[in-house]
Amino acid sequence: MEENVLELQGVVMTFGGLMALSNLNFNVRRGMIKAIIGPNGAGKTTLFNVITGSFPPTKGTVKFKGQPIQHLKAHKIADRGISRTFQTVELFGNMTVLENVMLGCYTRIRTSFMASGFVLPRSRRKEKRIKESALKILKFIGLIHKFKDSADSLPLGEQKLLEIGRALASEPELICLDEPAAGLNETETHVASSLIRAINAKGITVLLVEHDMKVVMNISDEILVLNYGQKIAEGPPQNIRNSPRVIEAYLGAGEV
Amino acid sequence: MLRIAKLPIAVFALAIMVFPWTAHRIPAIEHYPDIMVFAGIYCLITMGLSLLMGYAGQISIGHAAFFGIGAYISAILTTNYGMNPWACMVIGMAVTAVVAVLVGAPSLKLRGHYLAMATLAFGIIIFIIFNEEIEWTGGPDGMSGIPGLTLFGFEFNSVERYYYLVWGFVIAAFIFTVNVIQSGTGRALRAIHASEPAARAMGVDVSRFKILVFVYSAVLASLAGSLYAHYLNFVNPATFDLFFSIKLLIMIALGGMHNIWGAIVGTGLITFLSNEWLHYFEEFEVIVYGAILLFVTVLLPEGLAGVPGIVKGWFRR
Numbered sequence A: 001m002e003e004n005v006l007e008l009q010g011v012v013m014t015f016g017g018l019m020a021l022s023n024l025n026f027n028v029r030r031g032m033i034k035a036i037i038g039p040n041g042a043g044k045t046t047l048f049n050v051i052t053g054s055f056p057p058t059k060g061t062v063k064f065k066g067q068p069i070q071h072l073k074a075h076k077i078a079d080r081g082i083s084r085t086f087q088t089v090e091l092f093g094n095m096t097v098l099e100n101v102m103l104g105c106y107t108r109i110r111t112s113f114m115a116s117g118f119v120l121p122r123s124r125r126k127e128k129r130i131k132e133s134a135l136k137i138l139k140f141i142g143l144i145h146k147f148k149d150s151a152d153s154l155p156l157g158e159q160k161l162l163e164i165g166r167a168l169a170s171e172p173e174l175i176c177l178d179e180p181a182a183g184l185n186e187t188e189t190h191v192a193s194s195l196i197r198a199i200n201a202k203g204i205t206v207l208l209v210e211h212d213m214k215v216v217m218n219i220s221d222e223i224l225v226l227n228y229g230q231k232i233a234e235g236p237p238q239n240i241r242n243s244p245r246v247i248e249a250y251l252g253a254g255e256v
Numbered sequence B: 001m002l003r004i005a006k007l008p009i010a011v012f013a014l015a016i017m018v019f020p021w022t023a024h025r026i027p028a029i030e031h032y033p034d035i036m037v038f039a040g041i042y043c044l045i046t047m048g049l050s051l052l053m054g055y056a057g058q059i060s061i062g063h064a065a066f067f068g069i070g071a072y073i074s075a076i077l078t079t080n081y082g083m084n085p086w087a088c089m090v091i092g093m094a095v096t097a098v099v100a101v102l103v104g105a106p107s108l109k110l111r112g113h114y115l116a117m118a119t120l121a122f123g124i125i126i127f128i129i130f131n132e133e134i135e136w137t138g139g140p141d142g143m144s145g146i147p148g149l150t151l152f153g154f155e156f157n158s159v160e161r162y163y164y165l166v167w168g169f170v171i172a173a174f175i176f177t178v179n180v181i182q183s184g185t186g187r188a189l190r191a192i193h194a195s196e197p198a199a200r201a202m203g204v205d206v207s208r209f210k211i212l213v214f215v216y217s218a219v220l221a222s223l224a225g226s227l228y229a230h231y232l233n234f235v236n237p238a239t240f241d242l243f244f245s246i247k248l249l250i251m252i253a254l255g256g257m258h259n260i261w262g263a264i265v266g267t268g269l270i271t272f273l274s275n276e277w278l279h280y281f282e283e284f285e286v287i288v289y290g291a292i293l294l295f296v297t298v299l300l301p302e303g304l305a306g307v308p309g310i311v312k313g314w315f316r317r
Helices: A044-051 A074-080 A097-107 A113-117 A121-141 A156-168 A186-201 A213-219 A237-241 A244-251 B006-023 B032-055 B063-081 B085-107 B112-132 B159-182 B184-194 B196-201 B206-232 B242-255 B260-277 B279-299 B304-316
Strands: A004-015 A018-029 A033-037 A059-064 A082-084 A174-178 A205-209 A222-227 A230-235
Touching: A004 A044, A004 A205, A018 A044, A018 A205, A018 A230, A033 A044, A033 A186, A033 A213, A044 A174, A044 A205, A074 A082, A074 B196, A082 A156, A097 A121, A097 A156, A097 B184, A113 A121, A113 B159, A113 B184, A121 A156, A121 B184, A156 A174, A156 A186, A186 A205, A186 A213, A213 A237, A222 A237, A222 A244, A230 A237, A230 A244, B006 B032, B006 B159, B032 B063, B032 B159, B032 B184, B032 B206, B032 B242, B032 B260, B063 B085, B063 B112, B063 B206, B063 B242, B085 B112, B085 B206, B112 B242, B159 B184, B159 B206, B159 B260, B184 B196, B184 B206, B196 B206, B242 B260, B242 B279, B242 B304, B260 B279, B260 B304
Parallel strands: A033 A205, A033 A222, A082 A174, A174 A205
Antiparallel strands: A004 A018, A004 A059, A222 A230
8 A cells, every 4th residue: 555656756847938847746655546736827737747748847757656657658658557537528529439438448459550451350359358348447437328429429527437438448557637527517526526436446546636626625535736836735635624835825825 | 339331342342343344335434444443543542541631630742642653663663674563563562661651750740731731742842853853764754665464474454454453452452441440440540530649648659650551541552553554554744743642632522531432432533524524624624623622621521421421311300
């Protein structure tokens, strides 16, 4: 339980003159749900993009299971076992619900261009395995009845679930959820929260960015607070709730 | 699930097989098998383009160049060096693959208009080379005396024989392409089309796949070029100009880019239009192409392949 799945050491990210992340250090222990919160523009999504390899950090190291990964491209990091969702839903809208999840299996089971062109029996068996595993995931996230629908046609709540399902299909060890509850109504938020718990119960470590404090306080084991790219607090929910620095960052310094 | 039905493919293959046999008996369309040879050659190119553009979402306005490279390599190696045409065909495809990697690796990092411009420039450069390297290519006059094809003593020396050869290649390439589309590879390509960041986050090596499809489409174009050279026994640069690249785009736009059948239908129609039905228009032919492109993009964004869906929509209402 004490093992760190993810370790960030001295991570700096600058865009031109703007320092989006400055000297960030933190760890994520295996099996926990860790939330990252902070006001808009605090660098939360940038942090996700650095961890998942959208761009390399300007400085510092990101270690996954003890191995540095900050120099790897996004698809390589996915292969290592980190999966993610996006703040604004990035589904494959031109594909069906099932196909979206099937693509999620890509890190585990893939066929080469030639093998798929000649339909070797091996590639046919692989395709069958992908489909079975995708259907299992659709059952788990509760979208099995919509497997034939195009991903575009789902309401936002289900699109968010589907994105999580697609990320799960890669059987990650760490899943990074970027605002899983954003734009959802209360029922949908509830569904999403219980899904995140269920994912965590499977032994998958969860790192999430979220604005909905109720969700964050409810489900996370630990919270990291960012402001202007810096860590201003870290700890279990009850400590964060009462931290004066956090309150100041969110509400502004009380001058009146 | 993206499933491409097998029955239409079988019906199509059968129709292709009996076509010359029927066409021969009807005087007005006696010469249609000849046009169909060209249609088949162009189909090889547009199928690859359909995979590249319709499925993977990348544009190329330079495929005439790959077509030309195949044709000229076959022409030069067979006439000047007396090499075996089949070997030249394979060499042409290999050289084209290398060129496609060299061109594709940097330019496929670009998107949209920029990628269009890069491939356009490549097409123009190759066109200039065909015109200017007179020692090799014969310049604007082209090259003649390219031998026909023979296989184990069997000569493909009549329109019918060549027809079956070309369409054999087309059907093989069609089945291969359909298999790719229906596999995990095809899914990865469509994923790239929809969202590159998401595809990457799911472990898809986006740049590798883009280059791979680009190379595949270029190699098919090169094969088409070799077949073209050995059929006409003559090549000249005008065949491989910018307008031909655009014509290829009109073919897949008319048929429908998001459907592999679209490539076949669009190519067939445009080939018959340009080789036969539009002769009255003479140089105003180009205006007709413009009108077709305009009509399709405004009224039929999914091309002719989208028509069954539209008709179904009417009945549902």
